[in-house]
Amino acid sequence: MSIKPGPIRLRVTDLHESVDDPALTSMTLLNELAGRYPDAVSFSAGRPFEGFYDVEDLSRHLMTFKSYLEDEKGLPAEQVRRTFFQYGRTKGFIHELIARQLEVDEGLIVDPESIVVTTGCQEAMVLLLRALVRDARDVILAATPNYVGFIGAARVAGAPLRSVREHEGGIDLEDLERQIAAARREGLRPRACYVVPDFANPSGASMSLVDRIALLELAEREQILVIEDNPYTLFRAGGPQLPMLKTLDEQHQVIHLGSFAKSAFAGARVGYVIADQPVTPDGASGAGPLLLADHLAKLKSMVTLNTSSVAQAVIGGYLLENGCSLKRATAREAAVYRQNLATVLDSLKSVFGTLPGLSQDVSWNTPQGGMFVVVTLPFTADDAMLEYSASKFGVLWTPMHHFYEGTAGFRQARLSFSVLTPEQITLGVGRLGALVQDQRARHLVGVAHS
Numbered sequence: 001m002s003i004k005p006g007p008i009r010l011r012v013t014d015l016h017e018s019v020d021d022p023a024l025t026s027m028t029l030l031n032e033l034a035g036r037y038p039d040a041v042s043f044s045a046g047r048p049f050e051g052f053y054d055v056e057d058l059s060r061h062l063m064t065f066k067s068y069l070e071d072e073k074g075l076p077a078e079q080v081r082r083t084f085f086q087y088g089r090t091k092g093f094i095h096e097l098i099a100r101q102l103e104v105d106e107g108l109i110v111d112p113e114s115i116v117v118t119t120g121c122q123e124a125m126v127l128l129l130r131a132l133v134r135d136a137r138d139v140i141l142a143a144t145p146n147y148v149g150f151i152g153a154a155r156v157a158g159a160p161l162r163s164v165r166e167h168e169g170g171i172d173l174e175d176l177e178r179q180i181a182a183a184r185r186e187g188l189r190p191r192a193c194y195v196v197p198d199f200a201n202p203s204g205a206s207m208s209l210v211d212r213i214a215l216l217e218l219a220e221r222e223q224i225l226v227i228e229d230n231p232y233t234l235f236r237a238g239g240p241q242l243p244m245l246k247t248l249d250e251q252h253q254v255i256h257l258g259s260f261a262k263s264a265f266a267g268a269r270v271g272y273v274i275a276d277q278p279v280t281p282d283g284a285s286g287a288g289p290l291l292l293a294d295h296l297a298k299l300k301s302m303v304t305l306n307t308s309s310v311a312q313a314v315i316g317g318y319l320l321e322n323g324c325s326l327k328r329a330t331a332r333e334a335a336v337y338r339q340n341l342a343t344v345l346d347s348l349k350s351v352f353g354t355l356p357g358l359s360q361d362v363s364w365n366t367p368q369g370g371m372f373v374v375v376t377l378p379f380t381a382d383d384a385m386l387e388y389s390a391s392k393f394g395v396l397w398t399p400m401h402h403f404y405e406g407t408a409g410f411r412q413a414r415l416s417f418s419v420l421t422p423e424q425i426t427l428g429v430g431r432l433g434a435l436v437q438d439q440r441a442r443h444l445v446g447v448a449h450s
Contacts, residue, residue, distance in 0.1 A: 017155075018152075018156050021152070029383055029386070030045075030386075030396070030398060033387060033390050033396060034396060036390070037396070040390045040394040040395055040396050041420070041424050041425075041428030042420075042428075043395070043397045043398070043413075043414075043415040043416050043417065043420070043428055044398045044416060045416055045418070045419055046372070047266060047418060047419050048261065048263075048265065048266060048333065048418055048419075049333050049336050049337070049418055049419060050419060051336070052332055060317070061313070061314045061315075062084075062317055064316075064317035064320050065313040065314070065316040066084075068316065069083060083309060084310060085309070086309070087305060088307070088309045089306065090116075090300055090305065090306050091115070091116045091117065091293065091297045092115070092117020092118075092307055092312060093316075094117060094270075094313075094315060094316040094319070095113070095115040095116075096112045097316050097319045097320065097324060098115055098258070099111075099112040100319075100324040101324040101325065105326055105327050106243070106244055106246075106247050107243075107247060108244065108247045110246075110274055111276060113293065114274055114291050114293045115272050115273070115274055115293065116272060116273050116297050116300060117271075117307045118270075118271045118273060118304075118307055119269050119270070119271070119304050119307050119308070120259065120261065120269040120271045121231070121257050121258065121259035121261065121271035121272075122271070123300070123303070124272065124273040124296075125149070125153035125154075125157075125229075125257065126153045126156055126303075127296045127300055128273060129154055129157035129159040130158075130159075131292070131296055131299060132159070132192055132225070133158065133159040133160070133191065136160065137187065137188050137189050138159075138189045138191050139159075139160045139162045139183055139188050139191065140154060140159050140161050140162070140190075140191060140192050140194060141162050141163075141179055141193040141194070142161050142162070142194040143163075143164050143166040143170065143171040143194070143195060143196075144163040144164065144165065144166060144404055144405075144408075145166065145202055145203055145400060145403035145404050145408075145409060146163075146194070146403055147196065147200075147201045147202070147403070150229070151405060162183055162190070163179075163405075164176045164179050164193070166200075166203060166205055167205070168203075168365060169206070169207060169208055170195065170196075170200065170206060170207035170211060171193070171195050171211075173214055176193060176218065177222070180222050190222070190224050191224060192224055192225035193215075193219065193224060193225070193226055193227065194227040194229065195207070195215070195226065195227070195228060196229050196230060196231075197212060197228065197242070197244065198232055198236070198242070198369065199236075199370025199371070199372070200232075201231075201372055202374065202398070202400060202414040203365070203372070203374055203403075204367030204370050204373060204374060205365075206367070206368060207242075209242050212242065212243070212248060213248060215245070216245065216248055216249065216251075219253045220251050220253055225253060225255055225277070226245055226249075226254045227254075227255050227257065228244065228245040228254050228256045228257065229257040230244055230256070230258075231261065232262065232369065232370040232371060234262075234263060234327060234330050234334060235334050235338075235369050235370055236334075236368060236369040237337070237341050237367075238338075238369070239368055244256065252278070255273065255274065256274040257271065257272075257273055258273070258274070259271040259272075260315050260318075262371075263326045263329065263333075264314075264315055264326075264329070268308075268311045268314055268315055269311060270308075270311050270312060270315045273293070273296060274293075275291060275292035275293040277291065277292040278290075278292075279291065279292050279294075337369070337370070337371060337417075337418060338369075339422060340418070340422065340425060341369070341373070343422040344425055345364075345373070347425055347426050347429035347430070348362075348364050348373070348375065350429075351429050351430055351432070351433035352433060352436070361378035361440065362375065362376065362378065362436060363375070364376065371417060372415065372416050373417070374400065374412055374413070374414055374415070375412065375413050375415060375432075376411055377413060378411070378440065379411065379439040380411060381400070381401075381411055382399055383399060385399075389432075389435050392435075392438070393431045393432075393435045394431055395432050395435065397414065397415055398414040398415075398416065399412075400412035400413060400414055
C-alpha cells in the first residue's frame with residue numbers, strides 16, 4: 001500500500017535569495033505603517049504630486065495619440081486599431097516622440113532606434129543589468145547611499161554591486177577610481193557605474209558640470225559604461241540647468257534610463273532606456289553589429305514581450321499635447337516642489353533652531369531641487385524608531401539605513417515632501433521636533449540614572 005505524500009512545503013531557502021533580501025522587503029514596512037497610522041503625516045512616500053490629476057485627461061491623451069497616428073504617421077484605420085489593441089513592437093512605438101522630447105528639452109539628438117520603451121524604469125534596470133553581467137566576475141559600481149529600486153534590480157538580476165562614496169557633490173570620483181582599481185586587483189571586471197546626477201534619491205545630491213565632465217573622462221579612461229538615471233532633473237529649485245550626462249556623451253559611454261513616473265504619472269508604468277552602444281558580433285556569425293538596445297529588446301521579448309500599448313498611447317498623447325516638452329508639461333508640479341522644498345527647509349530651521357539644545361543635535365542638507373531632504377538625528381533612526389514615531393507622534397519618514405544596505409545611515413532619515421501641502425509639512429516637522437525632544441529627554445534621564 002503506497003503512502004499518499006503530503007502537500008509540498010516550500011522553505012525560503014528553496015527559493016532564489018532575492019525573495020528574502022532585505023533590500024527588496026525594506027519598503028514593505030513603510031506601506032504597513034502608513035496603513036496602520038492613516039492620520040500620521042507621511043514624509044516616506046516618494047510619489048509625484050497628485051493635485052493636478054484628472055481621470056478625464058486619459059481619454060483625451062488617447063485621442064490625441066490616435067490623431068497623431070492618423071494625421072502625422074498616415075496609418076489606416078485598421079492599423080490604428082491594431083496599435084491600440086494588439087501586441088506591440090518590442091522596442092515600443094513612442095520612441096520617436098521620446099527622441100523629440102529629448103531634443104526639445106535637452107538639446108540631445110538620439111537615434112530613435114536606440115530607445116527601448118520599458119514597463120517602468122525598473123524593467124529597464126533589470127534588463128540592462130542582466131545584459132551587462134555575464135558572470136560573477138562582472139561588477140557594477142554605484143554611489144552609496146543608493147536608490148533601493150536599483151539595489152533590488154541588481155539582486156533580481158544577480159548583478160554584484162560595489163559601493164562608491166558619495167558627498168554633497170554626488171559620487172566621489174577619487175573613490176570611484178580607487179574602487180575600479182581594487183576590483184581589478186581582485187580579478188573582477190568593473191562594467192559600469194550607476195549615478196543619479198541631479199537631486200539623487202535618497203540624498204538629494206547633485207553633480208557639478210566639472211564633475212560630470214570628469215566622470216565621463218574617467219569612464220573613457222577606465223573603459224567602463226556610465227548608467228545615468230535622472231528622473232528629478234526637471235525639478236530644479238534654483239540655479240542653471242546642467243546638461244545630462246548623455247548630452248555630454250561623445251563616446252557612447254552613457255546608457256540613459258528615463259521614466260515618465262515623476263513627470264507624467266506613475267500609474268502608466270512607462271520608462272525607457274537609451275542604449276546606443278554598438279555591440280560587435282561573434283566573428284563566426286558573419287552578422288553586422290547591433291545596438292545594445294537591440295539586445296535589450298531580445299531580453300524584453302522574453303520578460304514582458306512589449307510595454308502596454310494603451311499606456312504608451314496615453315504617454316504619447318501627453319507628450320504631443322505639450323509640444324513634446326516635459327518642462328512645459330511639469331511646470332505646475334515643479335512650482336509645487338520648489339515651494340515644498342522651501343517649506344521643509346524653513347520648518348526645519350524654525351523647529352530645530354529654536355528648541356533649546358537641539359540646534360547642535362540635528363542637521364540637514366539643502367538640496368537645490370528634487371523631492372528629498374536628509375536629516376541627521378541624535379539617536380538611532382531605525383525601523384523600531386519609525387514605528388514609535390508613527391504611533392506616538394504621528395509622523396512617518398524613511399530610515400536611511402535602507403539605502404546603505406544596512407551598513408550605515410542609522411542616524412539619518414529621508415524626508416520626502418512631494419505629495420504634502422505646506423501646512424502638512426509644517427505640522428510634520430513640528431511632530432518630528434517633538435520626537436527629538438522626547439528622545440533627548442529619555443537620554444538625559446538615562447544619563448542621570450547611570
